[in-house]
Amino acid sequence: MIPTLQPASASMRRTLPGGFPMQLILGFLLILWIVLPMAPVFLWSIAGQWRAPAVLPSSYSLQGFSALITPDTARAAASSLSLGFGVAMIATPLGYLGAVAVRGLPAVPGRAVEFVLLAPLAIPPFALVMGSNVALLRLYVSPTFGVILVLVVTALPYTAFMFRSALASYDQRFEEVARSLGASPGQAARTVRYPLLASAAARAFFLAFLVGWGDYIATLLIGGGQLRTLPMLLGSAASATGNEQLTAALSLTIIVPPLILLAGLTLPARVRGRQ
Amino acid sequence: MTSRMTPGTGHAALLALPAVLPIVVVLAVSLVAAALQSLGLMPFIGPPQLSGDAWTGDVQTLVRSGLASVYIASISTVLSLAVGFVLAAYVLTMPRMGRLVETLSAATIPIPHLIGAGAIGLLLSDSGFLDRLLGMPDSFPALVAGPGFLAVIAEYAWKESAFVALVVLGSISRSVGDLCDAAATLGATAGQRILRVVLPLAVPSLAISAVIVFVYTLGSYEAAWLLGPVSPEPLPVRAVRLFGSVDLAARPQAMATALVTVAVSAVAILAVVFLLRRFRSLR
Numbered sequence: 426m427i428p429t430l431q432p433a434s435a436s437m438r439r440t441l442p443g444g445f446p447m448q449l450i451l452g453f454l455l456i457l458w459i460v461l462p463m464a465p466v467f468l469w470s471i472a473g474q475w476r477a478p479a480v481l482p483s484s485y486s487l488q489g490f491s492a493l494i495t496p497d498t499a500r501a502a503a504s505s506l507s508l509g510f511g512v513a514m515i516a517t518p519l520g521y522l523g524a525v526a527v528r529g530l531p532a533v534p535g536r537a538v539e540f541v542l543l544a545p546l547a548i549p550p551f552a553l554v555m556g557s558n559v560a561l562l563r564l565y566v567s568p569t570f571g572v573i574l575v576l577v578v579t580a581l582p583y584t585a586f587m588f589r590s591a592l593a594s595y596d597q598r599f600e601e602v603a604r605s606l607g608a609s610p611g612q613a614a615r616t617v618r619y620p621l622l623a624s625a626a627a628r629a630f631f632l633a634f635l636v637g638w639g640d641y642i643a644t645l646l647i648g649g650g651q652l653r654t655l656p657m658l659l660g661s662a663a664s665a666t667g668n669e670q671l672t673a674a675l676s677l678t679i680i681v682p683p684l685i686l687l688a689g690l691t692l693p694a695r696v697r698g699r700q
Numbered sequence: 701m702t703s704r705m706t707p708g709t710g711h712a713a714l715l716a717l718p719a720v721l722p723i724v725v726v727l728a729v730s731l732v733a734a735a736l737q738s739l740g741l742m743p744f745i746g747p748p749q750l751s752g753d754a755w756t757g758d759v760q761t762l763v764r765s766g767l768a769s770v771y772i773a774s775i776s777t778v779l780s781l782a783v784g785f786v787l788a789a790y791v792l793t794m795p796r797m798g799r800l801v802e803t804l805s806a807a808t809i810p811i812p813h814l815i816g817a818g819a820i821g822l823l824l825s826d827s828g829f830l831d832r833l834l835g836m837p838d839s840f841p842a843l844v845a846g847p848g849f850l851a852v853i854a855e856y857a858w859k860e861s862a863f864v865a866l867v868v869l870g871s872i873s874r875s876v877g878d879l880c881d882a883a884a885t886l887g888a889t890a891g892q893r894i895l896r897v898v899l900p901l902a903v904p905s906l907a908i909s910a911v912i913v914f915v916y917t918l919g920s921y922e923a924a925w926l927l928g929p930v931s932p933e934p935l936p937v938r939a940v941r942l943f944g945s946v947d948l949a950a951r952p953q954a955m956a957t958a959l960v961t962v963a964v965s966a967v968a969i970l971a972v973v974f975l976l977r978r979f980r981s982l983r
Binding site for chain 2: 531538
């Protein structure tokens with residue numbers, strides 16, 4: 426997810442105009458830009474009372490979080506998790522196959538496959554969902570399966586792109602050495618190729634998981650209220666007024682699992698990068 | 701030696717099928733079904749009847765929705781590119797603070813737009829966090845649900861600038877250092893290095909992220925729905941409202957609105973592809 430950066434070269438370090446104080450101010454402004462929108466979410470999630478002119482809450486409580494401990498929220502969390510993992514487990518291997526195919530095909534059909542793999546990025550998800558909805562209903566496709574199908578199509582450009590860029594720098598000769606040492610094609614794939622592509626696979630899986638985990642519009646339109654995920658709960662909490670604590674606590678509940686997953690995916694790579 | 705990594709053409713075509721087939725089927729089915737429904741040929745109930753009412757009946761509001769969406773997407777794209785480029789330049793040039801900025805910015809990527817919209821709502825609404833920080837001045841503008849879609853644009857610019865920074869960093873971080881050193885040796889000042897080296901290097905990745913951000917914000921529903929004014933409705937908000945309407949006659953209009961969104965996206969993509977080709981031939 427996060428590209429491993431080379432250390433700034435000597436001239437790069439002197440490239441921002443304005444000298445040290447200006448650079449410090451710019452850095453401060455950029456951090457403010459990134460962090461400020463999340464500040465009220467953190468504060469509201471632990472606020473007890475927070476009336477209008479007060480800059481900070483006058484009392485703190487965990488009522489937002491305790492309001493979340495209900496069977497309804499637990500079911501929604503389970504639905505969100507299975508939607509995320511379901512989309513990721515289908516879209517990751519399909520993206521891998523697509524990327525391998527693009528690499529193996531001659532220029533023109535390869536381009537065509539690449540075009541198809543990127544095409545879902547060009548269609549707004551709500552249009553995709555609305556158009557296919559009647560067809561899915563007529564074919565008696567269950568709402569859950571319909572949502573997964575549409576979200577897999579939405580996620581495929583990301584997973585295919587991750588494997589495309591990993592394969593672009595992949596050295597075929599590693600596998601050839603393994604084969605010449607007597608490994609079967611399957612062994613060469615298991616012991617050489619998959620470990621080398623593991624970090625790309627993890628990133629692809631993460632992105633596809635996010636597509637399912639954070640989806641609102643496909644679940645809303647195809648799920649038709651039957652599939653209640655965490656974003657659906659958040660949507661109804663956020664569109665009503667006076668639910669600040671619940672909205673904030675629910676928001677954090679939705680953000681934290683992917684952030685833990687992201688840290689788990691990127692920290693090992695960084696530690697290895699430093700060694 | 702034939703290896704499975706570089707499969708033969710037939711084999712490769714077979715490998716492509718599991719990924720290509722669902723995309724082609726879902727895209728074709730949804731676009732064709734949307735077109736048929738917008739023309740009354742695939743009604744929810746009742747006999748099909750060809751009619752162009754959904755397209756010609758309420759052209760004015762459709763155009764107003766389209767203009768609102770293009771306005772939101774254009775301003776959001778320009779802001780995301782500007783802030784995203786500054787973020788990337790800062791990360792590249794400042795070793796320690798840059799690392800912190802990079803990590804924080806990347807941490808916002810997994811946040812869904814629905815949550816971003818909720819957060820911006822708590823920040824920018826009347827008597828929201830920013831209003832309180834400023835001491836509740838009477839002149840605080842109506843950012844949420846007000847004219848100009850300012851809160852919607854702020855949400856997109858916030859989320860998408862981190863995305864732009866990520867794309868730009870990923871594409872130029874390898875080559876930019878050496879080229880800047882070379883330019884510095886030849887006497888380029890700091891400002892010249894940013895404008896003549898870093899910016900041109902970043903143009904292709906900026907153009908690609910521009911089209912992705914534009915198409916995404918054009919078709920995104922959550923922020924426009926939560927933070928936008930009641931009227932004019934951006935295309936996705938109008939389409940979803942008509943789609944969910946109890947009046948089944950609204951369905952064709954919803955489909956026409958969705959197809960207009962697809963068409964505007966296609967025009968934007970073609971324009972950027974054309975401009976990128978021109979840029980490459982110029983170099």
